[in-house]
Amino acid sequence: MRPIYFFWIVFAISVYWMAYLYQDFLMNLLIAGLLCVATFWLKDFFGRYIKNEILNSFCCVIVLLAFLIVPLYFVGHRSIGFIVGLDMDSFSSFVDKTKQFIIGIFEYFPVLSSGIKKSLANISAQSIMTYAIHFSSYIGKYSLSFLINTGFIVVFLFFFFYYGRRIYNYILQLLPFEISQSKAVFREINGVLRVVFLTSIINVILQGFAFGIAVVWLGYDGFLLGVLYGLTSLIPVIGGALLWLPIAGYEIYLGNVGIAIFIGVYSLVFIGFVIDNLIKPIIIAFIKQKILKTPLQINEILIFFSILAGFSTFGFWGIVVGPTITAFFIALLRLYQSNFSHKNP
Structure with missing residues (x-):
C-alpha cells in the first residue's frame, strides 16, 4: 500500500x-x-x-x-x-x-x-x-x-x-489551493457574514423602534415593547406576531377594535412587509455596496432567503449558519468555474 x-x-x-x-x-x-x-x-x-x-x-x-x-x-x-x-x-x-x-x-x-x-x-x-x-x-x-x-x-x-x-x-x-484562491473563498464568506450581522442589528433596531413609537401613543411602555419586538424580529416568519397579537387581543377585549386593527395592520403591513421584506433587502444591498470594501458577488435576495432556510433547519443560530453554507458553496462554484472548468471563455 x-x-x-x-x-x-x-x-x-x-x-x-x-x-x-x-x-x-x-x-x-x-x-x-x-x-x-x-x-x-x-x-x-x-x-x-x-x-x-x-x-x-x-x-x-x-x-x-x-x-x-x-x-x-x-x-x-x-x-x-x-x-x-x-x-x-x-x-x-x-x-x-x-x-x-x-x-x-x-x-x-x-x-x-x-x-x-x-x-x-x-x-x-x-x-x-x-x-x-x-x-x-x-x-x-x-x-x-x-x-x-x-x-x-x-x-x-x-x-x-x-x-x-x-x-x-x-x-x-x-488547503490544496493557491493562497489567492483560498483567500477569495474566505473573503466571500467573511463578507456575507458581515452583511448578515450588520443587517440583523439594523433590522432589530428599525423594527423595535417602529413598534415602540406606535404603541407608546396608546399608553404602553414603548421602550420595553420596542426591545421585545426587536428581539422577536430575529425569528423569521413568526417574528413580532408573538408580541402584537396578544396586544391586539387585549385591545379587542377593552372594546378598542379600531386600535386593535391599527396594531395588526401596522405590524403586518408596515413592519412585517415593508421593513422586513422590502427595506431589509435594500439594507443588505446598501451594506454590500457602501460598507464592505470588497463587493460581494452574491445576490442580496439569496442572502435573505439563506437566512430563512438556515433558521428553519438549524434554529436560531441558523441565521448565521445558513448564509455561511450558501456563501461557501457559491464561492467553491466560482472557484471551479474560474480555475478548473475547461469551458471558460
Missing part, C-alpha cells in the same frame, strides 16, 4: 473519532468561529488603542455579549417586576371578563357556542398560573441549556479572537 493511501485512511478514522469525541461542542465551535469571522473587524478597531492581545480579545467578546445580555436583562428585570406586582384578584377578574367577552362573541354562532363554553369552563386565573409555572419550568430547562451553550460559545469566541490570525494563516497553508 502506498504511504499516501495509508495516511488518508488513518486520517479519516482520526477525523471520525475527533468528531465523535467533540460532538457536543461542534455546533458551539462553529457558531463561535462564524461570529469571530463576522466581527473580526472589532479586533482591528480595538487594536488601534489596545496593543495587549488578551485585553483586545476580551473587549471584543464583551461588546458582542452586551448586544445579547443587556436587552435580555432589561426584559427579564421588567418581567419579574410585573409578575411580582401582579394582583391575583384583578387578574382573576380580568380572566372572567375575557371569558364572558369571548362567549358573547360566539353566541352569534350557535354551532360553535357550546364547544367554546366547554373549552372555557376549565380556564381560570389559577389554571393559567399553574400552566404558566409549568411552562416556565419547561422554558427554564431549555434556557439553562441555551445559557450553557452560550457560555461555551463565549469561551471559544475569546480564543478565536486571540488566535484568529494564526488559525487563518494555518488553514491557508493546509
Whole structure:
C-alpha cells in the first residue's frame, strides 16, 4: 500500500473519532468561529488603542455579549417586576371578563357556542398560573441549556479572537489551493457574514423602534415593547406576531377594535412587509455596496432567503449558519468555474 493511501485512511478514522469525541461542542465551535469571522473587524478597531492581545480579545467578546445580555436583562428585570406586582384578584377578574367577552362573541354562532363554553369552563386565573409555572419550568430547562451553550460559545469566541490570525494563516497553508484562491473563498464568506450581522442589528433596531413609537401613543411602555419586538424580529416568519397579537387581543377585549386593527395592520403591513421584506433587502444591498470594501458577488435576495432556510433547519443560530453554507458553496462554484472548468471563455 502506498504511504499516501495509508495516511488518508488513518486520517479519516482520526477525523471520525475527533468528531465523535467533540460532538457536543461542534455546533458551539462553529457558531463561535462564524461570529469571530463576522466581527473580526472589532479586533482591528480595538487594536488601534489596545496593543495587549488578551485585553483586545476580551473587549471584543464583551461588546458582542452586551448586544445579547443587556436587552435580555432589561426584559427579564421588567418581567419579574410585573409578575411580582401582579394582583391575583384583578387578574382573576380580568380572566372572567375575557371569558364572558369571548362567549358573547360566539353566541352569534350557535354551532360553535357550546364547544367554546366547554373549552372555557376549565380556564381560570389559577389554571393559567399553574400552566404558566409549568411552562416556565419547561422554558427554564431549555434556557439553562441555551445559557450553557452560550457560555461555551463565549469561551471559544475569546480564543478565536486571540488566535484568529494564526488559525487563518494555518488553514491557508493546509488547503490544496493557491493562497489567492483560498483567500477569495474566505473573503466571500467573511463578507456575507458581515452583511448578515450588520443587517440583523439594523433590522432589530428599525423594527423595535417602529413598534415602540406606535404603541407608546396608546399608553404602553414603548421602550420595553420596542426591545421585545426587536428581539422577536430575529425569528423569521413568526417574528413580532408573538408580541402584537396578544396586544391586539387585549385591545379587542377593552372594546378598542379600531386600535386593535391599527396594531395588526401596522405590524403586518408596515413592519412585517415593508421593513422586513422590502427595506431589509435594500439594507443588505446598501451594506454590500457602501460598507464592505470588497463587493460581494452574491445576490442580496439569496442572502435573505439563506437566512430563512438556515433558521428553519438549524434554529436560531441558523441565521448565521445558513448564509455561511450558501456563501461557501457559491464561492467553491466560482472557484471551479474560474480555475478548473475547461469551458471558460
